[in-house]
Amino acid sequence: MSVEVLIHRLDPELPLPAYAHPGDAGADLYAAEDVELLPGERAMVGTGVAIALPDGYAAFVHPRSGLAAKHGVTLVNAPGTVDAGYRGEIKVTLLNTDLKEAVRLRRGDRVAQLVIQRVEKAAFYEVERLPGSARGAGGFGSTGR
Numbered sequence: 507m508s509v510e511v512l513i514h515r516l517d518p519e520l521p522l523p524a525y526a527h528p529g530d531a532g533a534d535l536y537a538a539e540d541v542e543l544l545p546g547e548r549a550m551v552g553t554g555v556a557i558a559l560p561d562g563y564a565a566f567v568h569p570r571s572g573l574a575a576k577h578g579v580t581l582v583n584a585p586g587t588v589d590a591g592y593r594g595e596i597k598v599t600l601l602n603t604d605l606k607e608a609v610r611l612r613r614g615d616r617v618a619q620l621v622i623q624r625v626e627k628a629a630f631y632e633v634e635r636l637p638g639s640a641r642g643a644g645g646f647g648s649t650g651r
């Protein structure tokens with residue numbers, strides 16, 4: 507089962523996002539430009555594609571675990587949210603979390619992955635008091651380590 511997503515190439519030489527294996531959740535996104543990230547540095551990089559998602563869907567830009575584990579490269583806003591109505595270029599906000607090594611990424615490298623998901627739209631009802639629950643207001647480590 508797959509959902510139809512319209513895709514427009516802004517950079518004709520880059521491959522389209524693709525799933526590396528049939529069961530993959532994320533389709534890899536390619537960097538449209540070379541970028542060098544100094545230790546701790548971030549950069550916004552284009553991917554050369556724009557999409558139109560059906561209503562009720564969103565696309566989430568996730569880091570790639572290989573880049574994260576080997577080089578400390580993640581996304582500042584992971585996961586980035588691409589709204590169904592967004593028609594601009596999908597961009598990735600790369601961050602080099604390594605404090606010693608610079609990392610050089612090249613145009614055409616797979617730098618992030620796009621996960622398409624159904625999303626619900628909430629109707630917010632304002633109330634004076636929320637119903638009770640087992641957790642209550644406990645959070646942020648309230649259950650211990």
Ligand SMILES: O=c1ccn([C@H]2C[C@H](O)[C@@H](COP(=O)(O)OP(=O)(O)OP(=O)(O)O)O2)c(=O)[nH]1
Binds near residue numbers: 567585586589599
């Ligand atoms: O990693 C990302 C995150 C967002 N976007 C694009 C698509 C998304 O629909 C739009 C807005 O994203 P978001 O709502 O997260 O950013 P904002 O800071 O709230 O901007 P805006 O005021 O435009 O909503 O930017 C990307 O290309 N990559």
Ligand SMILES: [Mg+2]
């Ligand atoms: Mg927004």
